Amino acid sequence: MRNMKRAVLGLAAAAATAALVLSGCAATPESDExxxxxxxxVTLQLQWFAQAQFSGYYAALDQGYFEDEGLDVxxxxxxxxxxxxxxxxxxxxxxxxxxxxxxxxSREQGAGITDIGQIFQRSxxxxxxxxxxxxxxxxxxxxxxxxxxxxxxxxxxxxxITEAGxxxxxxxxxxxxxxxxxxxxxxxxxxxxxxxxxxxxxxLEAVNPxxxxxxxxxxxxxxxxxxxxxxxxxxAIWANSERLESDEAYQDxxxxxLKAVIKGFIYARDFPEETSQxxxxxxxxxxxxxxxxxxxxxxxxxxxxxxxxGIIDEGAWAQTVEVALNAKNLxxxxxxxxxxxxxxxxxxxIQKALDELGDLDTTGEAFAxxxxxxxxxxx
Amino acid sequence: MNSTSVARTARAIxxxxxxxxxxxxxxxVYKLLGPAAGFELFGVQLLPRTSDVAMPHLWDMxxxxxxxxxxSAASQPVWLAVALACLSSLGTAAMGLLVGAVVGFGLALVxxxxxxxxxxxxxxxxxxxxxxxxxxxxxxxxxxxxxxxxEFEWQRWMSVAVIASYLAFFPVAVGALRGLxxxxxxxxxxMHSFAAGWWKTLLHLRLPASVPYLIPALRLGAASAIIGTxxxxxxxxxxxxxxxxxxxxxxxxxxxxxxxxxxxxGAVLMGLAAAGIVALVALTLGRFRRNEVTx
Numbered sequence: 001m002r003n004m005k006r007a008v009l010g011l012a013a014a015a016a017t018a019a020l021v022l023s024g025c026a027a028t029p030e031s032d033e034x035x036x037x038x039x040x041x042v043t044l045q046l047q048w049f050a051q052a053q054f055s056g057y058y059a060a061l062d063q064g065y066f067e068d069e070g071l072d073v074x075x076x077x078x079x080x081x082x083x084x085x086x087x088x089x090x091x092x093x094x095x096x097x098x099x100x101x102x103x104x105x106s107r108e109q110g111a112g113i114t115d116i117g118q119i120f121q122r123s124x125x126x127x128x129x130x131x132x133x134x135x136x137x138x139x140x141x142x143x144x145x146x147x148x149x150x151x152x153x154x155x156x157x158x159x160x161i162t163e164a165g166x167x168x169x170x171x172x173x174x175x176x177x178x179x180x181x182x183x184x185x186x187x188x189x190x191x192x193x194x195x196x197x198x199x200x201x202x203x204l205e206a207v208n209p210x211x212x213x214x215x216x217x218x219x220x221x222x223x224x225x226x227x228x229x230x231x232x233x234x235x236a237i238w239a240n241s242e243r244l245e246s247d248e249a250y251q252d253x254x255x256x257x258l259k260a261v262i263k264g265f266i267y268a269r270d271f272p273e274e275t276s277q278x279x280x281x282x283x284x285x286x287x288x289x290x291x292x293x294x295x296x297x298x299x300x301x302x303x304x305x306x307x308x309x310g311i312i313d314e315g316a317w318a319q320t321v322e323v324a325l326n327a328k329n330l331x332x333x334x335x336x337x338x339x340x341x342x343x344x345x346x347x348x349x350i351q352k353a354l355d356e357l358g359d360l361d362t363t364g365e366a367f368a369x370x371x372x373x374x375x376x377x378x379x
Numbered sequence: 380m381n382s383t384s385v386a387r388t389a390r391a392i393x394x395x396x397x398x399x400x401x402x403x404x405x406x407x408v409y410k411l412l413g414p415a416a417g418f419e420l421f422g423v424q425l426l427p428r429t430s431d432v433a434m435p436h437l438w439d440m441x442x443x444x445x446x447x448x449x450x451s452a453a454s455q456p457v458w459l460a461v462a463l464a465c466l467s468s469l470g471t472a473a474m475g476l477l478v479g480a481v482v483g484f485g486l487a488l489v490x491x492x493x494x495x496x497x498x499x500x501x502x503x504x505x506x507x508x509x510x511x512x513x514x515x516x517x518x519x520x521x522x523x524x525x526x527x528x529x530e531f532e533w534q535r536w537m538s539v540a541v542i543a544s545y546l547a548f549f550p551v552a553v554g555a556l557r558g559l560x561x562x563x564x565x566x567x568x569x570m571h572s573f574a575a576g577w578w579k580t581l582l583h584l585r586l587p588a589s590v591p592y593l594i595p596a597l598r599l600g601a602a603s604a605i606i607g608t609x610x611x612x613x614x615x616x617x618x619x620x621x622x623x624x625x626x627x628x629x630x631x632x633x634x635x636x637x638x639x640x641x642x643x644x645g646a647v648l649m650g651l652a653a654a655g656i657v658a659l660v661a662l663t664l665g666r667f668r669r670n671e672v673t674x
Contacts, residue, residue, distance in 0.1 A: 049616055049627065079616020080626070081517045092524040180632040182432055198630075205634035206432070280451050285460060285627045287635075288451040377635025379449045 039072035040253055045084040045093035049077050050283035052294035053197060053235070054097065055275045056119065056302075060264025062278040069256035075282075085113050088238055094250075095257060100233035100317075101324045101335045102152050107344060108336045112241040115345035117258050117310035117353075118317075119265065120301045123231035125156050127191040127223040128184065128200055135191050136221045138164035138228050144190040147177030155335055157193065159230035159327035160223070174330060181206070191223070197297035201290055205378040214376060230327070232320040234301070237261065237310070241343055251349065258353035262309050262362060269299050272370055290378025296369050303364035310350040317345065403437055410434045435637040440644070443637035457638060461624065461645035468608050468620040469649055471536050473656075475543025476604040480597065482544065483551030490552075491559045491585070492577070508549050512607065516542055516614035535617040543607035547600040554596025558589025590667035597660070601653045609646055621646050 046054055057075055060066055066073040076093060078084060084096035085103045089111035098106075100115065107113055127146065129135040135144060138160040146161075148154040161168045168174065177183060177193055181203045184192035194200040200222070208215045225231040237258065243250040268275040276292040283291075302309060324335035354362050410429045417433075418426035427433050435443075444461070447454040455463075486504070490497040519538045526533040562584050570580045612622025624642040632639045 049623070077616055077618065079614060079623075081513055081614040082520070082616060083517070086517075087521070087524070090521060090524070092521065180629065182633050185432060185633055186428065186430065202631065202633050205631070207634075209431075277451070280449075280453075283627075284451075284454065285448055285624060287631060288449045288454075290631070375450060377631050377638060379447075379631075379635065 039067065039070055040249075040256075042066070042071045042073045042095070042253060042257060043076055043093045044073055044257075045076045045078065045082070045087045045096040047078045047082075047084050047097055047099075047235075049079075050075075050279060051198075051286060052276055052279045052291045053298055055268040055279060055295050055298055056261055056265030057097075058264070058278050058282055059267040059275050060260045062281070063264070063267055065260035065263045065267075066257070069260045071253065071256055071260065073257070073260075085111050085238055088113055088240055091240065094240070094253070096238045097235055098238055100236055100320050101155060103236070103238055104321070104324055104340055104344065105152065105335050107340060108338070113238045114241045114244055114343055115236045115312060116239045116244070116254055116348075117237035117261065117350045118233060118312040118345075119237060119261070119310055120233065120235040120298075121305050121313065121316070122301045123156060123225050123234055124196045124297065124301050125153075125225055125231075125234075126194045126196055126200055127157065128181075128194045128203065128220050129191040129222075130184075131219055131221050133190050134221070136223065138223060138230075139166070141172050141191060141223075142166055143171065145173045145175060145188070147175055147183060147189040147192040149179070149193055150176050152335065153193065154329055155323060155327045156225040156230050156232050158329050159323045160225055160228045162327060163228065163230055168328075169330060194222075196300070197294040201293045201297075201374060201378065205287070205290065205374050205376060207376060214374065229319070230323055231316075232323055233312075233316055236312075239349075244346075254349045255352045255356070258310060258350050259357055262353060262357060263360070265302055265309055266360060266362070266364075268295060269303050269364055269367060272296050272299060287375070287378030289373065289375040293372045293374055293378075296372050299367065300369050303367035305363055306365070308350075308354040308362045309364070310354070312345050312347055312350075406434065407437060410436070432633060432636050435640065439637040440640045443635070444641045444644075448638075457641045461621070461641050464619065464621040464624040464642065465645045465649040465652075467536075468605075468612065468622065468646075469652065471540050471612075471617075471620060472543050472601075472604040472608040472649075472653060474540040475608060476547045476597075476601055477544075478540065479544035479547030479600055479604060480551050483548035483596075483600070484555050486548070486552045487555035487559055488581075490556050491581075497556070504549055504552055507545070512542065512546070512610050513614050515545070516611050520615050535615060536620070538615060539608055539611040539617045539620065542611035543604040546603035546607035550596045550599035550603065551593070554592045554599070555589055558592030558596075559585045561585075561592065562588045587667045590664050594657075594661045594664065598654060598657050601657045602650065605646075605650050605653050621649060 044057060046057075050058065054075075061073060061075060076087075083106070084093070085098045085106040087093045088096035089106070096113070100118075103111075103113060103115065127135070127141070133144070135141060141161060141164070146157070148157050158168050161172060166172060175183075175189055177189065179199075181192060181194065181199055183189045185203065185206060192199070194203070203220065204215055204217065206215055207213065208219065239254055240250070244254065272295045273292065276288070276295045279291050279295070280286060280288060305311065307313060321336075321340060325337075325339070326334060328334055413426060413429045415429050417424055417428040431439075444458040445456055448457050448460050486500060490500055516538070519541050520535065523533040523535075523538040523541070559581075566584060567580065570584050575583065608620065609622040609625070611617070612620040613626055616623060616626075621642055625646065628639045628642050
């Protein structure tokens with residue numbers, strides 16, 4: 001009898017283990033579907049999980065714009081420790097999305113990468129404070145507790161503080177901030193770092209204990225680094241420099257890829273609601289109203305693009321490089337130590353893509369953002 | 380099963396349940412009576428705040444777990460999303476434990492056979508566990524990205540499983556080695572007198588003798604595999620797992636705090652489930668467990 005029981009238990013254990021192992025195998029959907037022989041496989045590495053920050057890429061994927069260009073694009077999501085520009089330099093992705101200063105830093109470390117499309121024309125980084133703290137310019141930060149994320153996200157802030165005639169080391173109290181906004185809401189820090197499309201929305205999705213309603217924009221003031229003049233360029237499409245130089249097929253793919261991405265961002269601009277639904281399909285755990293907000297805010301960073309979407313503006317580039325060269329963080333280091341060489345960016349491919357797209361509205365002069373109502377928790 | 384063992388089982392279950400209830404009571408009592416701003420000593424937060432953002436009520440968490448994750452029509456309830464994510468992570472962890480156990484046991488056999496190997500390998504094993512996981516994860520993902528053999532393509536979850544096995548193999552290797560070396564000289568000499576060779580001694584003496592050491596080692600290995608899986612999922616953003624879900628829900632930590640606790644509770648339950656599965660495996664080896672040794 002005892003042996004019988006043991007055998008049954010053994011069977012149960014074996015079955016449970018086998019089921020787990022199998023479910024592990026089945027956890028990821030098969031990605032290698034038989035592809036049409038004519039499509040060129042392309043891998044795009046993002047900085048983070050699927051979210052509306054990458055609206056245009058997902059819209060292009062969903063709307064078949066990549067296929068129209070003969071590309072079979074796989075979008076690889078990022079993670080906490082995934083550095084897209086390194087993945088690109090290691091030849092494990094064909095293109096990568098990265099912020100310009102971080103990519104320039106990697107470039108200085110030897111990563112052979114080139115900015116071929118500056119999708120975000122503006123910086124989305126803010127310092128957010130409660131309105132009663134009266135902090136609306138960098139100069140107002142004097143004597144305040146200022147949150148920042150560190151890890152290279154802090155240089156616009158440090159440059160802004162320095163520009164305002166303050167010493168980051170002594171005139172403000174700088175604290176490392178978590179990726180949520182609890183410290184701001186609890187009053188631990190006076191001014192918190194926030195992206196317009198993410199953390200700023202998070203505070204507007206939180207309930208104000210004083211009113212029982214959600215916080216309202218008038219409850220806060222923001223410092224916008226675009227206004228302060230220390231903004232740095234953010235999301236850009238980076239390509240592998242070496243392949244760009246020697247591989248004609250890759251050059252061709254780059255133009256096609258950029259064309260599809262441009263069409264994706266035009267779609268996101270013209271159909272923000274549909275776009276946020278597309279993003280939700282790829283990230284079903286995200287909040288729906290939060291993603292609509294994010295789509296709208298990202299549109300504001302992209303549009304209008306007076307020179308055409310993706311064109312790298314020399315002035316904005318020069319400002320980014322200047323801040324990257326001069327702004328020192330608390331450790332006294334700058335983002336880069338020398339001017340990047342000419343290979344750091346090129347408008348050649350994005351211009352070609354814009355030319356080939358002809359009469360599409362690639363500047364978005366008439367762009368007007370929509371009004372988004374956030375739900376509690378961004379749900 | 381006789382009546383005393385039924386009573387004992389019932390008692391164990393009741394005590395286990397009591398422990399969980401007690402934790403819940405402590406949570407709510409602290410929330411009610413604890414200092415609203417928490418307690419700070421020399422700038423280090425020792426006790427948490429009691430606000431609804433920092434410590435949501437248990438019933439709020441439960442209600443949130445039953446509600447849909449977001450307002451889109453296709454949204455699953457939070458508990459289902461958490462359960463599916465746990466299942467996925469548990470699968471990855473099981474794979475990691477399996478690989479880790481095989482590698483660990485293999486290493487133990489090598490170290491048993493060759494004294495030189497023991498002195499040479501053991502320090503490296505200890506050293507291997509001091510490498511910080513977050514440093515390791517991107518490297519393994521990067522290596523994995525280079526693996527492509529014919530139709531086989533390396534997936535992100537496989538990197539996660541490798542990291543889990545990296546943590547899991549260590550207790551198994553150490554435990555198995557101790558177990559395999561546990562038979563007394565007299566017992567070994569008896570086998571020798573039977574003209575039993577190394578393999579026969581291994582099969583009939585050393586392997587059975589190793590079981591009491593192996594089971595706690597496996598239990599430790601399972602716990603390590605779970606931790607490795609969750610951390611690696613956070614680190615690499617591998618899709619579908621509980622680690623990724625923890626991050627995704629934590630993003631609404633300020634605005635929907637009750638939601639962020641669901642995947643954490645899920646991860647705890649997953650750990651318990653893993654321990655349960657190892658216990659089931661252990662039961663089948665009951666006849667070798669004369670006296671279990673704590674690892």
